[in-house]
Amino acid sequence: MVGGLRQFVERRVIGDSVPRLVRWGKSLPPTLISRMQVDAFRRVVLYAASRQKFFSRKLQQAGIRADRVRRPEDLGSIFTTPEDLLSFPAEDFLCDEPQAVFETTGTSGGPKRVAFSYEELDLAARYEAAAFYENGLRSGDRVVCTFDAGYWISSWVTFLACKQLGVFCSAVGKPHPQEVYDRIIRYRYNVIVADPTWLVSLSEIAEKRGILPVKLIFAAGDRMTNAYRDYVQRLWQAPVILGYGSTEMGGGAGMECRVRQGYHVDEFNLLFEIIDPNSEGYGELVMTTLARRTWPLIRYRVRDVTRFLEGPCPCGVSVRRIAPIRGRRDEMVVMGAGNMYPEIFEKVLEGVQGISENWQVAVRQEGLRDVLEFRLELTDGITAATVEREVQKNLESRYPDVWANQACGMYRLVFRFCPPQTLVHGRKRKRLVDEREE
Ligand SMILES: [Zn+2]
Known part of the structure; x- marks a missing residue:
């Protein structure tokens, strides 16, 4: 049964035209998709157990038999981390002769790399093509x-x-936006795919x-605040339209639909889990490559x-879907206000006039x-008191839990105002910093 289903699905996913794939994908019940994923997960686990040094070592250490593994949780605490990609040689991960290699920047210790075959790149592109369509x-x-x-x-x-959609495409690296602006008319570009900061410069x-x-x-590759968007x-x-992905995921792993609430993810190529979720379901994203x-x-x-x-998306x-990151x-x-992320403060400061x-x-x-300290640069002559009031109002209405923790004395809220251009950060801006002593 599963074998027949697999062949049927593979024929459609690989063989059909992208528009037909999109139409067909909409008719697939989520239960069928998850059955397909479980089957593909078991197969990749068996495959990696016999071919990948890194994973087979992990199984051995944990005393887990690959043929007993049905679902991700059966692997217990076995994971692959970005640090593993940095510290072990490529031979520990490679299971077959590669045809392409890509890198991704790590926060420390140099670039991480992952290798692919041409066919795997085409398969990853298929999902992106469907999402574009x-x-x-x-x-x-x-x-x-x-x-x-x-x-x-x-x-x-x-x-x-x-290429899969038969659409004209110039993938030109990342030139100065001026160079592209000058060519928009010459080459009749009507669709732009770029990272958010580049898009703002072009705009x-x-x-x-x-x-x-x-x-x-289409924008991806960096965080795009609603104000920029x-x-x-x-x-x-x-x-x-925003997309989400990484080199490890094989490029685009998720894209928004017209509803614009989170990213529909590529469940044909990737199996996602959320580990250690909090009461709202937020936790760390974990992915397994199925294909x-x-x-x-x-x-x-x-x-x-x-x-x-949860629940079906109105787009069909x-x-x-996963929520925006x-x-x-x-x-x-982690502090008196709760578990704080940079995104919380992006939302709190959204729409506040008079700050840079x-x-x-x-x-x-x-x-x-x-102490939670907002460091803000005043602009446009709006007074500190006005800005402070606005920020407090937003915090109270947009994050009532965070606000409530302040009201009951779990932390103190303070503001520090600086003249423009004094809070300039490096290329990777750190929006939220923890300055408490260890
Ligand atoms: Zn949707």
């Missing part, structure tokens, strides 16, 4: 993709996704030199914090009590 990308459109190329995967997968150029007709904008959408009069055989990853700790969105797509697990600060984009929130200690 669902969002309205059609043949006749012209895409310019400015994701950083080099050893990064996303640009190549986007190119391959456009600033367009604001000065003139808006050109654009149908769709609104600005870009208003300016181009085009929807900005890859060159360098499979079993229960890879993504380190991003999110949750599953049946693959599951709350932050990295290592960015979480260069803000930071610090958690300090005063005696035995935690």
Whole structure:
């Protein structure tokens, strides 16, 4: 039964045209998808147990037999971490001859790498193609993709996704936005795929030199605040659709639909778990590659914090959704206010007039009590008292739990105002810092 189902699904997922795949995908009941995933999980576990040194060693240490493993939780505390990718040689992960290798920046210890076959890249691109199609990308459109190329995967997968849709695509690395602006008319680009900060720079150029007709904008690779998204959408009069992914996930792993509530994830290639969830279901995302055989990853700790969105999506797509990423697990600060993530403060400061984009929130200690300090740069001549009132109002209405903890003395809220350009951060801005002593 499972074998027949598998062949049927594989034929559709690999063989059909993307538009037919999208239509068919909508008719799949979630129970069937999860059965398919369980079957694919068992197969990749058996495969990696016999071919991957890293995973077979882990099984041996834990005394777990691969043929007894049915579901991710049967593996107990066996995971693959980003640190494992850094500290063990490629030979410990490779199960087959690779045809391509990609890197991803690590926070420390140099780049992590993952290898693929061409077929695996095509399969990853298929999901991205389906998500593009669902969002309205059609043949006749012209895409310019400015994701950083080099050893990064996303640009190549986007190119391959456009190829599957028969859509014109320039995947040109990450040039100065001016260079792309100058070519929008020449090459009749009407769809832009880029990272959020690059998009904002392009939009600033367009604001000065003139808006050109654009149908769709896809953004991924960095956090995009609602303020940035609104600005870009208003300016181009085009929807900005966000995607989520990484090199380890094989490029795009999730994309928004027209409902724009979280990302529909690629359940054909990846199995996601949320571990150590809190009462709201937020926990660390963990993924297993179901289809890859060159360098499979079993229960890879993504380190991003999110949750599953339950229930069917109004758009009709049946693959599951995850909520927008709350932050990295290592960015979480546990304090008197609760578990704090940078995203909380992005939301609290959203719409507050009179402050610059260069803000930071610090958690300090005063005696035995935690202090939550907003560091803000005043602009536009709006007074500190007005800003303070606005921020407090937002905190109270948007995060009542966090507010309540202050009211009952779990922490103290303070504000520090600085002149513009004094809170300038490095390339990777740290929005939330923990300055308490160990
Ligand atoms: Zn949807």
